[in-house]
Amino acid sequence: MKKLIYAATIILLISACKSNNSTLPIYGNKKPVTKTVNGKQVTDTIYQTIPDFKFVNQYGDTITGKNLDGKIYVADFFFTTCPTICPVMHRNMLPVYNEFKSNPDFRIISHSIDPKYDTVPVLKKYADKMGLSGNTWWLLHGDKDATYTIAKSYLTSVQEKNPQGNYVHDGYFILIDKQKRIRGTYMGTDPAEVEKMTADIKTLMAEPDQNPTK
Amino acid sequence: MKVKIIGCICFVVIAFAISCQSDERIEFNRYYSNGSTVYQAKCQNCHGIKGDGLQSFIPPLTDSLYLKNNKKTLACLLKNGLKGKVIINNKAFDGEMLPSGLTPLEIAQVLTYVTNSFGNKAATSTVETVNADLAKCN
Numbered sequence: 269m270k271k272l273i274y275a276a277t278i279i280l281l282i283s284a285c286k287s288n289n290s291t292l293p294i295y296g297n298k299k300p301v302t303k304t305v306n307g308k309q310v311t312d313t314i315y316q317t318i319p320d321f322k323f324v325n326q327y328g329d330t331i332t333g334k335n336l337d338g339k340i341y342v343a344d345f346f347f348t349t350c351p352t353i354c355p356v357m358h359r360n361m362l363p364v365y366n367e368f369k370s371n372p373d374f375r376i377i378s379h380s381i382d383p384k385y386d387t388v389p390v391l392k393k394y395a396d397k398m399g400l401s402g403n404t405w406w407l408l409h410g411d412k413d414a415t416y417t418i419a420k421s422y423l424t425s426v427q428e429k430n431p432q433g434n435y436v437h438d439g440y441f442i443l444i445d446k447q448k449r450i451r452g453t454y455m456g457t458d459p460a461e462v463e464k465m466t467a468d469i470k471t472l473m474a475e476p477d478q479n480p481t482k
Numbered sequence: 483m484k485v486k487i488i489g490c491i492c493f494v495v496i497a498f499a500i501s502c503q504s505d506e507r508i509e510f511n512r513y514y515s516n517g518s519t520v521y522q523a524k525c526q527n528c529h530g531i532k533g534d535g536l537q538s539f540i541p542p543l544t545d546s547l548y549l550k551n552n553k554k555t556l557a558c559l560l561k562n563g564l565k566g567k568v569i570i571n572n573k574a575f576d577g578e579m580l581p582s583g584l585t586p587l588e589i590a591q592v593l594t595y596v597t598n599s600f601g602n603k604a605a606t607s608t609v610e611t612v613n614a615d616l617a618k619c620n
Contacts, residue, residue: 351527351528351580352527353527355527355528355536355539355540356527358536359530359536362537394539396538397537397538397539397577398536398537398538398539399537399538
């Protein structure tokens with residue numbers, strides 16, 4: 269009988285672990301919305317999403333939120349002449365790029381926070397030096413105010429965790445799902461956190477929500 | 483008797499050699515370990531924990547031949563920075579390294595560390611040689 273209880277406990281533990289691993293949490297502000305569907309009151313949770321934006325990538329193409337429809341993507345903030353954490357962040361991002369570059373539903377977007385210096389040709393040169401080709405990893409040039417505004421919506425959950433930080437330049441990678449919801453934030457300067465992000469991206473890609481049947 | 487004397491002389495010579503070496507070794511170790519700390523604080527973000535640089539963006543520090551051929555000017559590069567094209571491991575790099583702001587002693591320490599890590603092997607860069615090299619910077 270004892271053995272049976274042990275076995276049951278172990279099975280329970282394992283299945284508990286499994287169910288924890290199968291979906292990622294959803295971060296950001298949420299609000300409940302009560303709707304009337306077929307005469308019944310239904311309460312739904314509306315999660316924060318990344319608002320639309322308009323920037324230009326290293327090829328000079330205009331990139332808006334629409335270009336990221338149906339994509340899982342990672343966003344970060346950097347500038348090409350940054351001597352401190354940016355080389356570390358992008359050194360850590362390279363394995364992520366290499367792992368998913370053949371997946372058409374995956375993107376990395378790096379917003380420059382120094383648009384005055386980081387013009388489109390400067391971003392293209394940086395991309396070339398980093399060995400980036402194709403459309404998996406976009407380096408985005410845009411108005412400084414617009415970049416900081418979009419940064420705020422990406423970094424809401426970072427702010428909650430760490431109210432004292434200088435979020436925009438703290439080296440976070442933010443994982444966004446196909447519904448433009450925040451699904452994870454990772455310290456881009458820490459290789460262990462970036463490895464976790466890679467694992468989380470695979471988990472996210474496998475979620476039913478991310479694979480709508482047509 | 484003769485054998486004993488020769489043995490004694492040999493012993494003295496060997497003991498002398500060992501103690502000499504260990505003095506040098508101690509000096510090297512001191513420079514090297516301090517250099518490792520300087521490297522972590524001032525160089526590692528860009529050049530990487532293994533000195534492997536970053537793609538074609540930041541040159542690696544693994545080109546022993548470059549380090550050897552430019553031995554006399556490395557201190558100046560750290561003091562004044564480096565701008566323009568350099569060929570490292572047969573690959574062209576065209577970027578900018580800012581002046582490091584390191585003291586001559588720190589330059590000597592970090593040079594000892596870099597020229598003896600990442601597959602490189604060279605003599606200790608002492609503060610004396612670094613000061614002499616710095617006096618000749620362009």
